[in-house]
Amino acid sequence: MTVAALPLSLDGLRLRAEIAASLGAGGWSDKAARLAAIGHLKAAVTQGRDKAFARLDGKSGGLEAARFLANATDSALEALFAALETHNPEGAEQVSLCAIGGYGAGELAPSSDIDLLFLKADSAGQAADRFIEDLVYGLWDMGLVVGGATARTTGETLALARENVSERTSLLSLRVIAGDARLAFDLEAKLRAEAGEAGHAGFVEAKLKERDNRISRAGRSRYTVEPNIKDSKGGLRDLQLMRWLAQFLYGQDAFERWVAAGLLTVNDVERYLRAADFLWTVRFHLHALTGGKDDRLTFDLQPEIASRMGYEDAENEHGVERFMRRYFLTAMDVGSLTRLVCAKLEADAWKSRPRGLTRFLPEGEGGPATLDGEDFVLREGRIDFADEKRIEADPVVMMRLFEIAAKHSADLHPDAMSAIGRSLRLVDDNFRSDSRAARSFFATLLDSPEPQAVLRLMTEAGLLGRYIPEFGDIVARTQFNMYHRYTVDEHTLRTLAWLRSIEKGEQAEDHPLATKIVGQIKHRRALHLAALLHDTGKGQGDQCEEGAIRAAEACTRLGLPEDEVELVSWLVRSHLTMSDTAQRRDIGDPKTIIDFARIVGSIERLRLLLLLTAIDIRAVGEGIWNGWKAQLLRDLYSATAAVLADGHSVLAEAGEAEARARLTAKADEARAQLAARMARFDEAFAREWAQELPDSYWLVFGPEDRLRHALFVRATRAMTRDIAVAVRVDRRRAATEVLIHAPDRDRLFSDIAATLADIGANIVGAHVETTRSGHAFDVFLIQEESGGPYGVGRSRALDTLQARVTRAAAGEPARPAKRGPHAMKRRAAAFTVPSTVEFDDTASEAATVIEATGRDRPGLLSELARVLADAGLSLQGARIDGYGERAVDVFYVLKNGAKLTDEADREPVRAALLSILREEEAQWAEEARARGLARARASTGR
Incomplete structure (x- = not known):
């Protein structure tokens, strides 16, 4: 603790003189004189902030600015106190004005609350209360935001500190600004005495538990891409926690004592100061931009702060990404320092020893226990080197350390x-x-119960990035988009965590297929390496191609045989192929399946790619994976497995013909299954209905879907209805299914899509079929904006949905999509989303595929569908894919029953689609400019 006031600056002396001149003979009771004095105080506060900002120098200066601002604020408060003292000297002599918390530590951000304690003498009377009241009003008049400003006696303060660990913490930085310093000295002495009597362990444990709760609220990972620089793991609060604990346990000179005792190095203190300086610099810019005390480093603020701090675009990395990489490297440093402090507390028995990664390993009776030979010991519950000099003689002992940690599921000692x-x-x-x-690396990767935990330690120690430089290039790397929730390296480690969880059988409910096939793969090591290296191409150009090259280099260096190197490289090159095919292409189209089977080539590679695709999506973040995507992947896997069964190859022309025959047989088998299930009550209808729909339908939907659809159409015909709509919540797909059976006509799809957009439904999939008898049989899958099935628990909403879609199918004019001003989110406005339209005649034998990419928003699909209808195109199907702020809408179209191959026919369609996409982006760009938001220079993406 400290109770000493900061020395009064020259500016402070000048301010006191100006206030004295303003008050003159009238003093504080004279309203005009008081207002003039307050004006000088407000000007001093503003000037102090301006001068504090002037301390910032590009990427640094934040710590000096925070301390300067605290000093300038002290001067203003001391001047206010002195002015009031002449008005009420009796009250002033019974009060000590103290700074506490972060402000007490001598650091202050521009918009932060000023934490104060008005400490009263036990004998204080009404004069002291009047003085404190005038002081509070004066602070308000100055425009200061005072947090936790309360008037208490020493006894009251001690009682509250005993009950509330946060109050006790804030008093660790107790510092006198003005008034009777003896009151603060007395409080400090009594706090220190009570701490000695109660012991330190309880306070330390309470502070660390408080930290856990804070991090849980802010997000446990220090690698979330929109961190709170104050409260997130690795932020300013963690630095303050270390300082508070050090002050509590050792006094104000804690770091100096720790360095002298060899517990921290000079380099550790330098890391602490560098981290504090960087985070304070960012915080100053944040407060300047937001005009408030919000400490969230959101997407819309990141580019502007990066620019202010001098981070410019590099060849393969935007300035904002370079800035955020510096942030996450800083957070890693803070995490490392936190581990060192915790180790000191454990050694001094002030904190419970760790239970390692999953369990606690006791030490031997005589102290540190030797592990696995003489190179390692278990020290204070953590694994350490028995002798650091051994590293110099045989550096490989560093890799073996992590193998031993993985083997014993134990944490590493910070000394190690x-x-x-x-x-x-x-x-x-x-x-x-x-x-x-x-060998040690593969033992860690393949045999550890929790490889991601050990590899995270290896990453934070710097070893993994040095051992596999390709991985080192993605450590702390960010991608400036709203799709990815973590840094690239953290996403990678989470990918490995999902893989191990599937291997353990823990994901059987969400991943039944993956759980089934994970034990059937023959190249487990290749899969784990592909998971580790799949994103090493990020920031290098084409991420898949560059990643494949880098993966091959890494695997060759690791000593893999040539065929395994090629397999890992192929998996990395293809790691987006299965998800793109499942979500953007008609997987009921035989050509889609054959083309994908040709890429995959074998059942083994299909299994590996399915597993890699699933864990990659799961590791992106909460809410990205859902039942709809899961079902698409399962359907694609099933159809492709049928083509590749028995080692069948589709590379040759004869092989492709055989593949088509297999798909036809699979569709015919589905037809026969339906007929068998309906044989007891209407076999004739089943046979007829089976011939109404093409093979694509029978390849996409499962047995339960096919039966339900058939019963729906049978009931419609029985009631002699021309138009029928059925609505059903499909929890398996995490979507609501909308079935439409109606006479086919132009604009049917666009009218339905517009209606669904109008009621707030998000279309995630659409299967469009025209029966031989000329009816449309369409299946829409829709979700809420939040990602769950539309209308769950809202029966009235589902009734309205059914009625509105029925009227749309009957030809009721669709309401135009809502345009004009919309509720723009600042975060989304920070991105530039390029608009593209591409035509592909090779992806389908029966139709031209149009892929439109642009900024996502409600109603986009319906507007694009309207453009296609206006162009006289017949829509055969649609696929909807999204990546945060970016949407990819895919349409299968025909013109007069044929593909749209003529460029003269394509160009007006392309222009109209781009007009819709660019108009939307232009609105966002204009609003972003109006709000003063900096924008990323280049496109967002995966």
């Missing part, structure tokens, strides 16, 4: 982490080509 940091220069080409290092 520090030793590795000092020895990273030894990780050279010889180290990377050492087969012993590779």
